[in-house]
Amino acid sequence: MATSGNPIRRIAISTGGGDAPGLNAVIRAAVVSALNRGWECVGIRDGYDGVLTPERFPEGGLIPLTADRVRGITHLGGTILGTTNKNSPLAFPTPQPDGSVVPVDRTAELAERIGENVDALIAIGGDGSMEIAHALSRHGLRVVGVPKTIDNDLDGTVLTFGFLTAVAFATECLDRLHSTAEAHDRVMVVEVMGRYAGWIAMSAGIAATADAILIPEIPFDLTSVARKIAERDRIGRRFSIVVVAEGAYPKGGEHSLVPGEPGRIERLGGIGEKVAEGLRATTGKDVRTVVLGHLLRGGTPVPMDRLLALRFGAAAVRTLAENHCGVMVALDPPEVKYVPLDVATRRMKAVPLDCDTIQTGRDMGISFGD
Incomplete structure (x- = not known):
């Protein structure tokens, strides 16, 4: 695991990719846990657009995350930070002098810009967001990922929040x-x-x-x-x-x-x-x-998704406090642990054909079309 001994005074939080029930619960748990350690928190608007295209946001691309800002949001769907599955910094659409638009890797620039404002980043998202987080980590930014997807297809964690809802x-x-x-x-x-x-x-x-x-x-x-x-x-x-x-x-x-x-x-x-x-x-x-x-x-996360999201948010802050980075928090029942980002993004987690759930369906006479 990558580590860093520099003290943390201020962290940023981003939510990327498709929305999922439980995002706000992660944000609340991370912010409260960080504030209790004396850290400041800011949120990045719409994935990383708040850093790469701050001119889009008249009120600023970074939102101060105070105790008041995150109060009462655990049960809310969506994300107070906004999210996007466009404009990946790994292939950011960039206009050229001839009028064409080509994808440009802006992760080095993004890591530098974020690092100018904060000491660490908590990146909440699915496989695409974890790939971006891994790239930012390689560029020297202290990053911890939090797995989010209703699809439950992220390797390295038994469950992702949003799936159960x-x-x-x-x-x-x-x-x-x-x-x-x-x-x-x-x-x-x-x-x-x-x-x-x-x-x-x-x-x-x-x-x-x-x-x-x-x-x-x-x-x-x-x-x-x-x-x-x-x-x-x-x-x-x-x-x-x-x-x-x-x-x-x-x-x-x-x-x-x-x-x-x-x-x-x-x-x-x-x-x-x-x-x-x-x-x-x-x-x-x-x-x-x-x-x-x-x-x-959409909608309110079910209790187990709320609980998992809160556990992930608090665990992400603990992981940073323990000087780990370049990792993703993950559910390994009954514990929340962490795995390297490169392991978490190595492959998609498909349904095992020999799993007990598939066998249950076959025993009950359900057709799987084969």
């Missing part, structure tokens, strides 16, 4: 869809977030006793799903619930992508409707699609 909401939605699907003898195809990992789809689908669950780790064959629906019809269960992770894809096929915003790459999306179209053709049933999308990101 997303699963709880998705499960509630699936519960509600059971009754309307049964009333109309319909097949409901429900698309959920998760990027290239199937943690949300698998967990919510099994918790809500879905009939089929399609995840990126298991390329699917719609014939298998149609067979499951037909089996249910034969026993008088004339409705079905099919959960589809946004990164799921058919055997021999590709991920479903939709056009991104101007200047951005395509993003995952649309697989739910493609599955629905295929099932309409193969089953002849009334098939409807529900895309939960960003509903999974």
Whole structure:
């Protein structure tokens, strides 16, 4: 682990990437823990935009984080600092004299600018944010990462905060869809977030006793799903619930992508409707699609996500106080420990195909499309 013996008097906190329930809880725990050690705290607006493009913020790109500023925010969704999944300092879009825009690595400049204002940084985010944190650490900035993503796909930690809230909401939605699907003898195809990992789809689908669950780790064959629906019809269960992770894809096929915003790459999306179209053709049933999308990101964090977020925020400050840097705090039950940032960003954490949860679903007769 990298260490630094310089005393800490002032720290910065940033939140990057997609929002997730629990971000404000991390901020509160980190700020209160730091203030109790006599440190000052500032927050960086919108990821690192508050440092790289401070002119965007008339009130300033850095926000003083006082006890009053973080009071009463533990239960709030979103982030009081703002966040962004654009303008990565690893490839910052930079206008050129000829009018073109090219990506430029500005992490060295960013590390220098942050270092002029504070002694250390707590970077809260997912895999992209942890890669940025690792780069800033290599440029000499004292950094501790806090893992955040509803997708639960960050390696090195058993859980990321935000995941349990997303699963709880998705499960509630699936519960509600059971009754309307049964009333109309319909097949409901429900698309959920998760990027290239199937943690949300698998967990919510099994918790809500879905009939089929399609995840990126298991390329699917719609014939298998149609067979499951037909089996249910034969026993008088004339409705079905099919959960589809946004990164799921058919055997021999590709991920479903939709056009991104101007200047951005395509993003995952649309697989739910493609599955629905295929099932309409193969089953002849009334098939409807529900895309939960960003509903999974919003709202109040469930108690366990709040607790994990508070533990992570306090642990990040303890880690700095113990003179460690270049690490990410991580849940290793029952403890919160830390792992090197390069280890945390080495690979995506996919659903293990031999895990007990998958086996539970198979034992219950749930189809995974294989």
